[in-house]
Amino acid sequence: MPGSQRKAIPQAVQSAVLVGNRHACCVCQQPRVQLHHIDGNPNNNDPANIAALCLTHHDMASMVIGLTKKLQPDQVRHYKATWEATCARDIWALSRERFTFHYCVYKNPPRIREALMSLSMRERRQAVARIRDALIDEQDPKDRDEIWGYNLAPATTEATHVALTSLFHGEDAPSYLPVKHPHPEDPYYPFGMSTQEAMTTFHHYDLWCQVACQVLAAARGALPLEDVYDCESEEETDGYAGRLVSFRLSIRGAGIKVPRMWKTHPTSSIRARAKRGDRVITVKMALRTMYLFSDTAAINLRSGRVSGLGIFSGATEGQSGGLELSVVPLLIGTGGWVTDPQHYPKDFAVSRSATTEEGRE
Numbered sequence: 400m401p402g403s404q405r406k407a408i409p410q411a412v413q414s415a416v417l418v419g420n421r422h423a424c425c426v427c428q429q430p431r432v433q434l435h436h437i438d439g440n441p442n443n444n445d446p447a448n449i450a451a452l453c454l455t456h457h458d459m460a461s462m463v464i465g466l467t468k469k470l471q472p473d474q475v476r477h478y479k480a481t482w483e484a485t486c487a488r489d490i491w492a493l494s495r496e497r498f499t500f501h502y503c504v505y506k507n508p509p510r511i512r513e514a515l516m517s518l519s520m521r522e523r524r525q526a527v528a529r530i531r532d533a534l535i536d537e538q539d540p541k542d543r544d545e546i547w548g549y550n551l552a553p554a555t556t557e558a559t560h561v562a563l564t565s566l567f568h569g570e571d572a573p574s575y576l577p578v579k580h581p582h583p584e585d586p587y588y589p590f591g592m593s594t595q596e597a598m599t600t601f602h603h604y605d606l607w608c609q610v611a612c613q614v615l616a617a618a619r620g621a622l623p624l625e626d627v628y629d630c631e632s633e634e635e636t637d638g639y640a641g642r643l644v645s646f647r648l649s650i651r652g653a654g655i656k657v658p659r660m661w662k663t664h665p666t667s668s669i670r671a672r673a674k675r676g677d678r679v680i681t682v683k684m685a686l687r688t689m690y691l692f693s694d695t696a697a698i699n700l701r702s703g704r705v706s707g708l709g710i711f712s713g714a715t716e717g718q719s720g721g722l723e724l725s726v727v728p729l730l731i732g733t734g735g736w737v738t739d740p741q742h743y744p745k746d747f748a749v750s751r752s753a754t755t756e757e758g759r760e
């Protein structure tokens with residue numbers, strides 16, 4: 400279009416389209432995409448008018464051969480709608496697979512509460528309704544772990560119902576729990592598990608954390624961390640800061656202490672390394688000792704495979720040029736929990752484009 404002033408696509412729109420399409424071409428799902436104005440007007444930057452296309456399909460959608468384009472605008476709109484719906488469904492399914500646990504190795508309730516406070520009542524209520532529907536769909540009694548007298552993974556149980564109801568009414572903490580001896584740093588968290596009552600409260604608190612995280616993911620979406628690996632510029636990576644991410648990583652924890660040492664060693668960190676093509680990506684997470692589940696949980700975090708939910712807080716160039724990502728973990732467990740492999744494609748994010756993980760640094 401000679402002479403016309405072409406406006407750049409705003410960064411927020413670029414990010415929204417790339418995230419919504421998981422950095423893949425909406426026609427063929429290959430990575431390395433360009434953004435395409437479907438109606439041919441370079442000034443129409445409505446996200447509905449922007450498609451993510453690989454080079455080949457971008458050419459087919461742009462070049463006129465004979466009298467028509469090989470890929471018509473209506474066809475592109477159809478591919479875009481179909482692929483974006485698939486992405487949304489898979490991001491939801493994957494996140495539920497990655498942070499639904501029989502018990503949490505680690506949780507970060509202050510950050511969970513902070514994130515909840517950023518939701519409007521309307522978002523919160525819609526999210527609770529969505530979780531209730533999902534739980535009904537997933538109900539499978541034989542998969543339930545009832546060793547504690549109730550299930551620790553969110554399910555259609557009374558304990559989950561109580562947590563959901565409290566969240567529905569706008570509470571940002573499990574104020575319904577009776578805590579006789581609260582932890583000095585958290586009034587809702589029992590100090591130790593010395594009595595049966597304290598143990599029950601402790602587990603209900605964990606369940607509340609899980610349910611609250613489900614609500615957060617239902618309201619905001621939890622992107623697979625692998626999608627951040629796909630960013631091609633620092634600006635794009637920064638666009639993810641503050642967003643919820645789900646992860647599955649082989650980790651190594653340095654100096655992780657057992658929970659009773661929270662006073663002398665309040666924090667520690669874990670690291671993971673992943674490879675995307677020939678790029679090395681390091682993921683760093685800081686933990687609060689007091690919120691480790693148990694001594695065994697602390698030991699498990701020194702080395703092993705974990706999954707969970709966190710908040711992506713930014714990327715920096717690490718040593719030797721690799722990318723270093725920081726994540727504030729909200730929930731960590733060992734191994735996700737899959738109810739129905741048909742709805743929960745295993746390692747979906749990993750299968751879309753080749754990713755390998757390295758367990759050791």
Ligand SMILES: [Zn+2]
Nearest residue numbers: 424427453456
């Ligand atoms: Zn393509």
